[in-house]
Amino acid sequence: MSFVMPVLNERDYLERAVASTLAQEVDGPVELVLALGPSSDGTTELARAIAAGDDRIALVDNPDADIPVGLNAAIRASRFPTIVRVDAHSELTPGYTKRALATLDRTRAANVGGVMRADGRAPFQRAVAAAYNSPIGLGGGAYHGGTEETDAESAYLGVMRRSVLDEVGLFDETLRRGEDWELNLRIRAAGYRVIFDPALSVTYWPRESWSRLLRQFLATGRWRGELVRRYGARNSARFFAPPALVGFIAAAAGTGLLRIAGPFSRAGTLLAGAILIPVALYAIVVAAYAVARRPASLRERLWSIAVIPTMHIAWGAGFIAGVARGARDTIDTSRLDGRNTPLP
Structure with a gap:
């Protein structure tokens, strides 16, 4: 099992993200490949210290900080036939990977994803998290609150078959946002299924300030326009x-x-x-x-x-x-x- 995680300025979240990933119970060997962007808050030094203490963790460089470039670098450096995308700003719930593998096998899908459960610490972040979890905030996409297993147009993060990723060409490195939606579009066009399983849940920590939220959504909207x-x-x-x-x-x-x-x-x-x-x-x-x-x-x-x-x-x-x-x-x-x- 290969977990891949792009990382940039995540010092406050990285340790918990790594811990929740490596705590997943799966049959067989596990590795976590971190794609390190040029962080300015000490994240890179922290990642190296964590990796030095656990031989399951490998590091690759992502000097331009582009998410799809980092993901592809991590996938190419990985060794196992199943790829689990993980966000350094998130935490996998116990049993997430084991359940996802069962759903992947049962449905014969190429990619399986679950619910993004946003959470917050301070009042602002909790307000953003509530908006993420509400149909009013992000428009009611399945992974923001769906309750039934179904075929989906995309998947949050995703547990994917490496063979299918190799076939369709990994993530599109010309995209800086929306790369997951575009990848799943190609997966479905190639005749494979993408499945939403509401029993899968990932805790996501939104942006912590209004200016960061504004910049995030401006960029995300612009890349959706590009798509x-x-x-x-x-x-x-x-x-x-x-x-x-x-x-x-x-x-x-x-x-x-x-x-x-x-x-x-x-x-x-x-x-x-x-x-x-x-x-x-x-x-x-x-x-x-x-x-x-x-x-x-x-x-x-x-x-x-x-x-x-x-x-x-x-x-x-x-x-x-x-x-x-x-x-x-x-x-x-x-x-x-x-x-x-x-x-x-």
Whole structure:
């Protein structure tokens, strides 16, 4: 069993991620290959110290910090026929790998994934985690809360057959985000199954500050726009909801400025009202979600009012830019600036 993990500025999370990985109970030998990006918070030194104490851990370099490049380097350096992708910002639950292997064999799938269970430490991160776990936050994809085993368009992280990865060509190194969705698209196009199993669960720790969340979602949205440019209608319709929201907000702001400049005709007033209705409904839904959260502190609820629109608007704005101009060299800078600084 080969676990592969890209790592960049994860000093606060790496030890627990590695421990949860190596604690997995599987039949046969296990290895963990860490692809080390150019961290600035001491992560590389920590990784080397951990690896020095455990011969199951191998290290490879990922100097450009691109996730698909690091994943491919780790896969090429691995030795075993099953690949388990692990995120340094996550923790595998006990029994995850054993269950995934059973599902992989039973369904004869090429890739199996489960539920991303976001969690948080400080109020801000808990607000982000709640948004991740809610259909309101990330649009209701299966791995954010599905309850039935089913064929899926993609898988969170994934437990994959090495033979299939070799056949379809590993991760696309021209993508900096969305590489998992694109890989699973090729897996399915080659005639293999991708399975979502709700019994599999991974704890994910979201970004710890508003600025990092904003940068993450801008970059992610832009790369989704790039994927739309490349693959068109094969992208899910739900990906178009955030850019539609941005369009309505921009239109509402424009009509507001026009209203200030001069009176509207009756038809113009009706049109302005029609534009404002979706924006008003969205604001009501976000406020109702924040108020209804149980259990949650007042600070978490207030953060929710900021977090949900940040995720949607940043992602939607990035998406529009990506469709219009492509992602080009867009990178997710939310983990490039050193040590984590959680908000209160």
